[in-house]
Structures are given as C-alpha cells and as structure tokens.
Amino acid sequence: MLNQQERSRTWLQELKHNGYRLTSPRKAVVEVMANSDTVLSPAEVYDIGRGRYAKLGLVTVYRTLEKLEAMGLVQRVHRPDGCEAFIAGVEGHQHLLICENCGRVEYFGGDKLDGLIDKVQGDSGYEIRDHWLQFFGLCRACQRNN
Amino acid sequence: MLNQQERSRTWLQELKHNGYRLTSPRKAVVEVMANSDTVLSPAEVYDIGRGRYAKLGLVTVYRTLEKLEAMGLVQRVHRPDGCEAFIAGVEGHQHLLICENCGRVEYFGGDKLDGLIDKVQGDSGYEIRDHWLQFFGLCRACQRNN
DNA sequence: TCAATTATGAAAACGTTTTTCAGTAAAGAA
DNA sequence: TTCTTTACTGAAAAACGTTTTCATAATTGA
Ligand SMILES: [Mn+2]
Ligand SMILES: [Mn+2]
Ligand SMILES: [Zn+2]
Ligand SMILES: [Zn+2]
Numbered sequence: 001m002l003n004q005q006e007r008s009r010t011w012l013q014e015l016k017h018n019g020y021r022l023t024s025p026r027k028a029v030v031e032v033m034a035n036s037d038t039v040l041s042p043a044e045v046y047d048i049g050r051g052r053y054a055k056l057g058l059v060t061v062y063r064t065l066e067k068l069e070a071m072g073l074v075q076r077v078h079r080p081d082g083c084e085a086f087i088a089g090v091e092g093h094q095h096l097l098i099c100e101n102c103g104r105v106e107y108f109g110g111d112k113l114d115g116l117i118d119k120v121q122g123d124s125g126y127e128i129r130d131h132w133l134q135f136f137g138l139c140r141a142c143q144r145n146n
Numbered sequence: 147m148l149n150q151q152e153r154s155r156t157w158l159q160e161l162k163h164n165g166y167r168l169t170s171p172r173k174a175v176v177e178v179m180a181n182s183d184t185v186l187s188p189a190e191v192y193d194i195g196r197g198r199y200a201k202l203g204l205v206t207v208y209r210t211l212e213k214l215e216a217m218g219l220v221q222r223v224h225r226p227d228g229c230e231a232f233i234a235g236v237e238g239h240q241h242l243l244i245c246e247n248c249g250r251v252e253y254f255g256g257d258k259l260d261g262l263i264d265k266v267q268g269d270s271g272y273e274i275r276d277h278w279l280q281f282f283g284l285c286r287a288c289q290r291n292n
Numbered sequence: 293t294c295a296a297t298t299a300t301g302a303a304a305a306c307g308t309t310t311t312t313c314a315g316t317a318a319a320g321a322a
Numbered sequence: 323t324t325c326t327t328t329a330c331t332g333a334a335a336a337a338c339g340t341t342t343t344c345a346t347a348a349t350t351g352a
Binding site: 165166167169171172201202203204205206209 | 330331
Binding site: 076078080082083097099100106108110111112113116117119120121123124125126127128129130131132133134135136137138139140143 | 228229256257259262263266269272276277280284
C-alpha cells in the first residue's frame, strides 16, 4: 500500500496522464481524498479542501470527484443512510469494512462466495454478474469512545 | 410466503394496529408496494398508485413509504446508481438478488460468513455488527430480452 | 511570452424531498 | 345516524444537494 503522500503524487501524475491539467483546486481535492481513511461527502471534501486552497469551489469538488471516480482512484461508498460518500479506492476486487461511527474504512478480501452464487443462480434462474459485500461495525478507536 | 392480496390486507391491519388511519391514499400505496416484485422509486409508486386512487399526492407516497419502512414492511434498496428504491421486505435476515435491468428482486439466505467475519474482525480490530450482501444480475426474462 | 484551450467559481437551474398549512375525512362516542 | 375530535391530505412553498451555464482565469505547450 502506498503511503498518503505517495498516493497524492501518483494521483496527480495519473490525472496528467489522462490529459487533465494540474490546478490548485484539483491538488487540494486530491490531497484530501488521498490522505483520508474515512469516507467523505462532497461537502466534507469541500470544507477540508478549503483549508488547503481557500478559494476552492464546491462545483470543482464535484467535478474532481467525478474524474477520480471515473479513473478508479476513488469509489462511492454506500451506507444504510445514503450513498454520497467517497473513499480512496484500491486496485482490484475488494470489500469494505466501515465504521458506523466515524466512517473509517478498511478493505478485506477472501470471501468465498462462488458456491453460494452458483446455488442462488440455479435456484433463481438469474444470471449473477456482480456482488456487494460490506461489513459495518466500530473501529478500534470508536469502540473505546462509545 | 403470503400472496400479494394477503400481504396488502396484512399491511393495512398492521397500519391500523400502529394507530394509523386507513385512508384511500394509504391503501393505494400499500397495494402498489405489496403487489410489486420489483424495486420502485417514490415517483414510480406515485405513478402506479394514481391508477388506483387518482387524487393521490406524491407527498403522501413519501409519508406512507416512511411509515412502512419504519414498520419493517418495505425496505430501501441500494444499487450502484442510487438508493431511492423500495421493495416489500421479508421477515428476518435475508439478502437481495436484484435484476440490473428491470429491478426485479428475489431474496436469498445461506451465506456462511461467520468465518470470514471472525477473521476480518481479528485482522482489523473492528467490532463487526452488521453486513450487507447483495447480488446483481439479470433475471430470467431480462436474459432473453437483452 | 504568447495563444489556444481547459478549468474555475458564482450564479442560476434543476430534480427530489421536506415542510407548511388550510381544508378534508376517518374513527369513536353519543 | 350524527357529531366531535383529531389525524391525514394535497397544493404550494421551501429546502436540499447536485448540475449547468457562462464569463473570467489559469495552465500548458509552442
Ligand atoms: Mn467479492
Ligand atoms: Mn447474512
Ligand atoms: Zn470509528
Ligand atoms: Zn429483469
């Protein structure tokens, strides 16, 4: 796993690679997302990002998140109360473990769903093409403070 | 599993039980939701519901869905493109299999996640309290038509 | 340095959901 | 059945998050 500063640099290179210009507002959004291990809404990215670039506009936050999502660098996180939060993504197929209290996210793999998928496919007649698996709970810090 | 007419009747009784009045707009919303096996947005419930009760208002659709959700009779369905769709719920812990094309939903159980949950819990230090498992694909009808 | 072009943020527009409110209707009592 | 209470309704307005528009500013490569 890259550390956070490396991640920022990589993302900026990646943006450049895709023909996008490297601007101050974009750098601010990239740094916020690349340095966060909790899910953030566009409004939260905006609030934090203005600490790095005071003139940042909310519109640019939306536009930059959209690009980062399209490039697979951030992903949208779905939670019971809504689906408007973003987190730095990881390569390949992974699953999320999300703290219900603070939004801190970890990734895990190792699901063994093939057998279940085959069974459900057979029972239902559906052709299963994708799956979501997410765990919710309390991170270590939030276990202590709640 | 109850059939759909029975489900409507049960839901209306349940509403009455909880101290709510049985009104024509509520009956319309209940019938729409109880008779549908596909996810429906509030606007879709409204459109279909007006076929049963022409004066139905969209506001009442929202208000009734809210009550049905609180009573556990319908549940919100999360999909990659949004989380504003509702489906009739089932008792107990179940998982959804959703047609990406038409929104038809089936339920399945039988996940064996305990081992994985223990492992992820140990690795991460999180206390895992809940999980989501959803499958996406194409229902039988949509396999033929796509 | 310059010109071409992309990117920006303020403001307006948008679609969805929630609130407000005056009128309506359900339900229980008489 | 009629009456009375009170919950419920839908239209309109407000609020909300997101997207579009557009004139200006900044990045980039020449
Ligand atoms: Mn998986
Ligand atoms: Mn389960
Ligand atoms: Zn936490
Ligand atoms: Zn289908």
